[in-house]
Amino acid sequence: MVAWPRHAEDVAASLAWAKAEGVVVVPYGAGSGVCGSAMGRAGSLVLDLKRLDHLGPVDPVTRTVRVGPGMLGQHLEDRLARLGWQTGHSPSSIGCSTVGGWAAARSAGQFSSRYGVFDDILLAAELETPAGRLRCGDWTAPGEEDLLPILCGSEGGLGVFTDTLLRVAPTPAVRRLRGFAFPSLTAAWEAMRAMLQAELWPVVLRLYDPVDTRIGGRIHPPKHRQEAEGARRGRAALQRIRDRVRRTPALQRHLLDLPLALPGLLNRIAGELGQEVLLITGFEGDEALVDRQWRAAAPLLAAARDLGTEPGERWYQHRHDVSYKLAPIFSMGSFADTMEVACPWSKLGALYAGVREAIGRHALVMAHFSHAYPEGCSIYFSFVGAGRTAVYDALWSEALAAAAAAGGTVTHHHGVGPLKAAAAAKEAGAALRVWSEVKRALDPTGIMNPGRPYPAEPVSDEPGPSPPVGGPVYALSAEDRMADVDPDAPVEAIEAALSAAGFALRFRPDRPLGAWLRALRRSSLNPWEAPLFGLQARFPDGASVRLGPAPRSAAGPDLRPALLRRAKVELVQVPLRSATAVAVTPPEGLDPRDLRPAWATADQWGFVGDAAETLAALGTAPAAPRCPTRAPRSEP
Amino acid sequence: MKPLVEYETCTFCPRLCRAVCPIAVGSAREAATPSSMMSGPYLHAVGTISAEDAADLASLCTRCGACTEFCHLGRPVAPLLAEALGALTAPAAPAPFAPVQGEGALVAVICGDEDWSGALGALLGEPVASFRSPDHLGEALLDHPARFEAHAAALKAHFSGATLVVSDHGCSRVAEAAGLTVRALHSLVPLPTGPVFHPCQGPRLEGEPVAEALACCGAAWPLSTRHPEVAAEVAEAAAARLGGVQVCSPDHRCAAALRRHGASVVDPVSALLRPAGRGGQPGA
Numbered sequence: 042m043v044a045w046p047r048h049a050e051d052v053a054a055s056l057a058w059a060k061a062e063g064v065v066v067v068p069y070g071a072g073s074g075v076c077g078s079a080m081g082r083a084g085s086l087v088l089d090l091k092r093l094d095h096l097g098p099v100d101p102v103t104r105t106v107r108v109g110p111g112m113l114g115q116h117l118e119d120r121l122a123r124l125g126w127q128t129g130h131s132p133s134s135i136g137c138s139t140v141g142g143w144a145a146a147r148s149a150g151q152f153s154s155r156y157g158v159f160d161d162i163l164l165a166a167e168l169e170t171p172a173g174r175l176r177c178g179d180w181t182a183p184g185e186e187d188l189l190p191i192l193c194g195s196e197g198g199l200g201v202f203t204d205t206l207l208r209v210a211p212t213p214a215v216r217r218l219r220g221f222a223f224p225s226l227t228a229a230w231e232a233m234r235a236m237l238q239a240e241l242w243p244v245v246l247r248l249y250d251p252v253d254t255r256i257g258g259r260i261h262p263p264k265h266r267q268e269a270e271g272a273r274r275g276r277a278a279l280q281r282i283r284d285r286v287r288r289t290p291a292l293q294r295h296l297l298d299l300p301l302a303l304p305g306l307l308n309r310i311a312g313e314l315g316q317e318v319l320l321i322t323g324f325e326g327d328e329a330l331v332d333r334q335w336r337a338a339a340p341l342l343a344a345a346r347d348l349g350t351e352p353g354e355r356w357y358q359h360r361h362d363v364s365y366k367l368a369p370i371f372s373m374g375s376f377a378d379t380m381e382v383a384c385p386w387s388k389l390g391a392l393y394a395g396v397r398e399a400i401g402r403h404a405l406v407m408a409h410f411s412h413a414y415p416e417g418c419s420i421y422f423s424f425v426g427a428g429r430t431a432v433y434d435a436l437w438s439e440a441l442a443a444a445a446a447a448g449g450t451v452t453h454h455h456g457v458g459p460l461k462a463a464a465a466a467k468e469a470g471a472a473l474r475v476w477s478e479v480k481r482a483l484d485p486t487g488i489m490n491p492g493r494p495y496p497a498e499p500v501s502d503e504p505g506p507s508p509p510v511g512g513p514v515y516a517l518s519a520e521d522r523m524a525d526v527d528p529d530a531p532v533e534a535i536e537a538a539l540s541a542a543g544f545a546l547r548f549r550p551d552r553p554l555g556a557w558l559r560a561l562r563r564s565s566l567n568p569w570e571a572p573l574f575g576l577q578a579r580f581p582d583g584a585s586v587r588l589g590p591a592p593r594s595a596a597g598p599d600l601r602p603a604l605l606r607r608a609k610v611e612l613v614q615v616p617l618r619s620a621t622a623v624a625v626t627p628p629e630g631l632d633p634r635d636l637r638p639a640w641a642t643a644d645q646w647g648f649v650g651d652a653a654e655t656l657a658a659l660g661t662a663p664a665a666p667r668c669p670t671r672a673p674r675s676e677p
Numbered sequence: 678m679k680p681l682v683e684y685e686t687c688t689f690c691p692r693l694c695r696a697v698c699p700i701a702v703g704s705a706r707e708a709a710t711p712s713s714m715m716s717g718p719y720l721h722a723v724g725t726i727s728a729e730d731a732a733d734l735a736s737l738c739t740r741c742g743a744c745t746e747f748c749h750l751g752r753p754v755a756p757l758l759a760e761a762l763g764a765l766t767a768p769a770a771p772a773p774f775a776p777v778q779g780e781g782a783l784v785a786v787i788c789g790d791e792d793w794s795g796a797l798g799a800l801l802g803e804p805v806a807s808f809r810s811p812d813h814l815g816e817a818l819l820d821h822p823a824r825f826e827a828h829a830a831a832l833k834a835h836f837s838g839a840t841l842v843v844s845d846h847g848c849s850r851v852a853e854a855a856g857l858t859v860r861a862l863h864s865l866v867p868l869p870t871g872p873v874f875h876p877c878q879g880p881r882l883e884g885e886p887v888a889e890a891l892a893c894c895g896a897a898w899p900l901s902t903r904h905p906e907v908a909a910e911v912a913e914a915a916a917a918r919l920g921g922v923q924v925c926s927p928d929h930r931c932a933a934a935l936r937r938h939g940a941s942v943v944d945p946v947s948a949l950l951r952p953a954g955r956g957g958q959p960g961a
Contacts, residue, residue: 045705071695072707091705092914111705115696136693364691365749371689372682 043087049203052088052169056201059086059488060171067490068197070142071113073134075379076458078146078196078493088201090141095204099126104209104634105164110141110202126209129156129568132454133361141202146456147194147595149419151360153412154237155244155325157568158454158593160193162208164564168192170200170483179206179564186606189563191479194598196457197490199483208568211635215331218245218323218353221345222260226250227390228344229320230410230418234386235341236322237415238522239652240618241334242569242637246413247321247356250393253407253423255314259352301375301405301427308401320345321353326635333659337652374428376404380440383412383419383591384449385521385574392447393420399443400424403436412453416521416574416616417592419453450591457494457597465596466495470503471586472578475603494597505585506577509612514538517617522547523574523590528555528613540620547616547639548572551670554613559605560673567634575614578604590614622668623653625660640668678764679757681722687715687752694754697743699893700900703911709737711744711754718761732765737904739897762899763820771815771828774835779806783860784839786810786848789933789946793862796949797842800866805842813847813930816898819854829855844929844946847898862945863927869943894926896934908934916940 042064046052059066065085072079081087090111097107099121106126108117114135121127131150132138142148144166149158156162165178166189176182177189192199223229229248236243254260301307322342324334370377380400384392393408400406404426412419422440426432441464444451451464466473473495480487491497509515513530517523517539524544526535532550539545548570550557558573566572575589586608588601604610618639624647627633633641636659640647645664648657695701695710707713717734720726735758744754777784778794781804785794794807814832818825832855843849844862852859895901895911916938923941926932932944 073692089705089707091702113696113702115693116702134691134693136696137691361691361693362749364693367691368686368689368750372685 042085043081043089045089045092047092049093049167049169049174052090052093052201052203053174055086055088056169056171056488060486063486064488065491066197066201066488068141068145068201070111070139070145071134071137073138074142074146074456074458076146076452076456076460078456078458078490079142080459090201091139093141093203096120099124099209105206106209108140108205108207110139110144110205112140114138114140114143121209122212125212127212128162128207129210130159130162133364136361140205140207144193144202144205145196147454147598148456149412149454149593149595151247151411152244153454153593154246154414155242155569156210158412158595160190160593160599161563161568161571163189163193163205164208165189165206166192166202167204168200168202171486171488172483175200175483179562187562187602188479190599190602191476192598194456194494194595196494196597198493198495199480199489211326213244213325213327215328216244216323216325216357217331217335217350218321218357219350220259220348220352220356221320221322221342222348223248223318223320223345225316226318226393229318230386230389232320232342232344233322233410233413233418234415234520235651236338237413239337239341239650240415240637240639240648241324241338241652241656243322243334243338244325245321245323245353245356246411248410249319250408250410251314251316251318252308252311253409254317254319255311256407257319259319260317260348301425304401304404304406304426307405311405311407319348319352321356323353327631330631330636330659333656334652337655341651370425375425376428376433377423377425378433379424379455380422380437380444381412381419381453381455382422382444382449382451383417383453383594384447385417385518385523385590385592387518387520388448389418389420392444392449395443395447396420396422396440396449399439400436402439403432412593414571414592416523416571416590419592420449421453448591450589450594450596452596453591453593454595456595459492461596462492462494462496467503468594468596469495469586469588469600471505471580471584472588472600472604474580474584475600475607476598478607479603505579506587507585508579509577515612517542517544519544521590522617523614524617525575525612525614526554528558528576528610529553539617543620544617545620545668547618549668549670551672554615555605555610557671557673558602558613561602562674565671565673565675567637569637571616573601573613573615575612576601576604576610577612578608578610580608585611618649621653622647622649622666623657624648624664624666625657626662626664628659628661631659642667642669678718678722678761681719683752683757684715684719684722684761686750687712687748687754687757688719690748690750690752693749694744694747697747699741699743700737700739700895700907700911703893703895703914704907705910705914706907708734709907711738714738714758715752715754718757718765721765728765732762733903735762735765736899736902737907739893739895739900741893741897759820763822766820768821768824769817771818772810772812774831775809777806777808777836777839780804781806782838782840784808784836784841785862786814786841786843786852788813788845788848789929791946791950793844793946793949797862797865800949806839808836808841810848813845813898814843814851814855816847816851817902819850820899825854832857844944845931846928847930861927862929862949866945866949868925868927868945868948894928894931894934896928896930901930901934909938913938 067087069089093109093111095109099106143159165180168175181187324331367377404424406424408422457465512527513535515525577587579585624645638646639649692712701710717731721731738758740755784806794805798805840858895908901908912934926944929946932942
């Protein structure tokens with residue numbers, strides 16, 4: 042059965058009926074999910090939510106807008122653009138995915154380095170659940186627990202989104218992207234990390250591995266190295282062969298099948314094509330700010346050959362085209378798929394090598410690194426193989442295991458679905474207890490999309506970690522700009538220990554970190570600010586779990602806030618910044634949400650990191666830095 | 678029907694064109710996306726579904742062409758669906774030609790209940806004949822090129838020397854395809870200044886100008902004939918999005934569909950028969 046509710050009341054009535062009849066309910070947006078969480082099943086009621094597509098006015102002060110969950114992404118951006126606004130959320134599926142789907146699967150867009158993932162953009166939501174209406178995020182009733190973190194990413198397993206409140210940002214005056222050729226992957230991701238930890242907030246950071254760089258034809262050699270006449274003739278002959286193949290489907294099929302049956306050889310050949318890689322990056326916003334950001338970024342990109350604006354502009358113009366290139370592969374009976382994983386910078390090399398090797402045993406594999414943050418980065422693997430189900434299944438199983446073994450999350454923004462349910466449950470470990478508790482409360486008869494995002498009866502037999510020793514700082518990673526700290530220790534004690542290493546807490550809480558995080562309201566932070574990475578918690582029966590620190594994981598809901606309330610949290614992994622800072626009086630006419638200083642008070646803006654001096658020059662006079670403490674709640 | 682390859686690329690595509698399809702957006706149905714429509718001929722060609730089911734999918738298209746304009750692969754989706762529908766269905770016999778009523782170099786093609794030829798004659802100061810055509814000059818034959826040829830010849834003979842005045846896009850397409858001399862009624866009747874409504878899609882942001890709130894009426898053939906329930910959903914959604922604001926449409930059939938769902942629409946026929954200040958609200 043399919044129902045098309047127009048109002049929240051229609052959803053409530055549908056759920057009441059389904060509950061009474063014991064019918065499974067599958068919420069459905071636009072069906073673009075690649076992991077299968079919105080698949081209907083025999084006898085189920087599919088709630089197609091695309092008619093819940095209301096759109097409220099933009100509030101220019103709070104920079105928010107109310108949006109129905111059925112709104113198609115492209116429509117939302119088109120409508121907002123006419124009034125000078127955007128969400129900044131731009132997934133590849135923007136034309137065939139909905140706001141509700143973004144929330145349900147914890148989507149991330151191509152500009153997430155600047156605007157955050159959808160968790161960061163979604164400030165409040167209303168849902169219908171079998172237990173009744175639920176308001177969360179900024180709409181949480183006083184005294185009630187905010188369940189937004191566990192609802193976002195629940196993939197229809199708890200309830201149905203019927204209304205949302207989203208952040209918006211001004212349409213940028215300019216967007217300036219450039220391409221850079223780096224001699225190696227390592228050199229390129231070092232540059233990415235440097236730009237992010239300098240808090241420059243580029244709108245795009247997109248690095249192609251050597252195979253993707255070559256196959257995509259993304260870098261052309263400098264003119265002095267261009268081929269001689271013989272090479273030109275060879276290229277022309279190759280083009281004639283390509284044209285012939287294109288005109289002959291049978292030949293095309295064989296030419297694809299044969300090499301795909303030998304993926305190891307294919308990957309070795311691809312690996313010999315060269316090590317030079319392409320990074321596309323850039324900034325958007327007010328022209329003067331963008332100029333300033335580029336000036337600050339220049340020394341961080343010095344190891345690369347500047348390819349100019351063309352690669353960036355070409356990528357922007359054709360950023361959705363790659364999906365269309367898959368159609369001919371499917372029609373020839375082969376498979377093509379993608380897998381996105383993520384980890385902190387310090388594990389990136391191991392994650393890339395491990396997953397690439399696992400996939401490469403079965404298919405031609407290439408990757409790009411995008412969705413980068415100060416603490417880490419996602420890797421997006423694309424692969425093409427010969428069309429046998431057993432090969433495809435083995436590939437996924439081995440690749441997911443390799444991602445977990447390397448310390449990455451098994452999904453960054455594609456969600457979970459049946460494809461990754463077991464792997465996501467393993468990643469969550471004993472934290473699934475909090476999921477089960479909330480599931481029992483909101484969906485006591487289990488009608489909501491059973492088995493999504495976790496298997497129906499998730500069991501974790503993994504032994505949990507031991508309690509940390511030492512403290513208040515248990516571990517510090519300068520590379521990842523994060524530290525494992527005691528959540529109950531006085532903030533001053535943590536700061537003192539960090540200061541000795543040249544770091545400070547990225548956010549200075551006004552109370553111990555554990556209490557601050559428990560009380561935190563998402564809208565008190567800016568969308569680009571991540572207050573917590575991993576945590577370790579222990580339940581009263583001694584079971585323990587370590588979550589994270591993979592940045593912005595979408596392997597099911599964010600279970601950390603619920604764990605903070607329901608278990609003894611032994612360790613929190615929090616962001617750091619350089620201890621040195623530059624402060625200036627607030628520049629006139631600028632909104633701190635656009636320039637993004639590390640802190641902004643009425644009398645000063647503070648900047649940290651390698652670009653601090655350059656960015657601070659926008660201010661009018663030097664001031665002694667005084668980083669303020671942050672309250673966990675501010676009025677939305 | 679074109680070879681299979683013409684349809685399968687679309688069937689495997691990432692479906693980003695759904696956002697520009699007025700039927701997919703207005704109906705919110707998964708079966709009504711351009712790629713789902715294209716899957717009909719494909720699945721029939723590979724033996725999965727019947728010709729009737731395939732025609733059901735192909736006939737959800739109103740031929741607005743937005744998907745073709747959008748497609749990153751350059752697929753001519755609307756023409757392919759039209760050709761497939763022609764191949765999957767037998768041509769319906771056109772309604773017998775009624776005699777042309779009255780005299781005049783202009784012949785008003787009347788597809789609805791109201792005969793506006795007299796009012797047009799009064800407006801222009803010259804006699805206008807009328808011709809009743811409930812099947813919009815036999816627009817269903819447009820998908821059957823072989824059959825349409827004879828139909829076009831018959832039309833030409835029937836209207837020899839006359840200029841047809843048409844009030845909707847369907848009649849206009851047939852007249853042009855048949856090589857008849859044709860004028861659109863909206864080019865002869867002044868419409869109130871304001872936003873013009875035409876097949877399109879999209880919800881309206883609060884505060885956004887109505888001109889941007891375009892939405893498809895769902896009235897065009899073959900959708901309204903083969904899938905009246907989907908056409909009604911599309912029109913209902915469009916009317917809801919207009920939110921009670923009066924709009925103009927150059928197409929009488931579109932306007933009538935929207936009015937059935939409570940929208941306030943002025944079109945050339947309503948403007949002609951019920952001008953503002955003379956008999957109530959225009960288009961009411």
